[in-house]
Amino acid sequence: MSGIVILIIGALVYFLPSILGHEKRNAAAILALNIFLGWTVVGWVVALVWAVSVEAPLPAAAPAAPSYLCGACRAPVRAGQVKCVACGKPLNWPAPAGLKKCPDCAEQIQSDARKCRFCGLEFMPEKRTKV
Numbered sequence: 001m002s003g004i005v006i007l008i009i010g011a012l013v014y015f016l017p018s019i020l021g022h023e024k025r026n027a028a029a030i031l032a033l034n035i036f037l038g039w040t041v042v043g044w045v046v047a048l049v050w051a052v053s054v055e056a057p058l059p060a061a062a063p064a065a066p067s068y069l070c071g072a073c074r075a076p077v078r079a080g081q082v083k084c085v086a087c088g089k090p091l092n093w094p095a096p097a098g099l100k101k102c103p104d105c106a107e108q109i110q111s112d113a114r115k116c117r118f119c120g121l122e123f124m125p126e127k128r129t130k131v
């Protein structure tokens with residue numbers, strides 16, 4: 001019986017890296033290294049070190065920038081992009097407060113401006129009859 005016990009203990013020791021690393025993302029690679037190179041001792045030590053090493057954290061998800069969707073194809077777009085990278089449609093961003101969009105050249109200008117500073121288009125003074 002002692003022979004079998006030694007065999008089992010030997011197998012346990014031999015596969016220790018795989019046992020320790022079975023929950024790792026690269027458990028299959030550890031197992032392969034363990035099986036194919038474990039007999040070289042160096043391979044076994046490498047597999048063991050690999051199995052007990054702290055895994056590098058997964059690359060953090062893209063920074064939590066506010067996500068926008070293309071109005072045409074619903075592809076996610078980044079703020080400030082001029083065109084949708086998926087469908088190529090120009091993106092219309094809401095003008096920041098205090099700015100308006102020149103109807104002629106589409107540049108953003110002060111909402112109080114009477115004249116576009118980009119193309120020189122003159123605006124009619126805004127009617128503010130409704131108060």
Ligand SMILES: [Zn+2]
Binds near residue numbers: 071074084086088089
């Ligand atoms: Zn699109």
Ligand SMILES: [Zn+2]
Binds near residue numbers: 117118
């Ligand atoms: Zn203009």
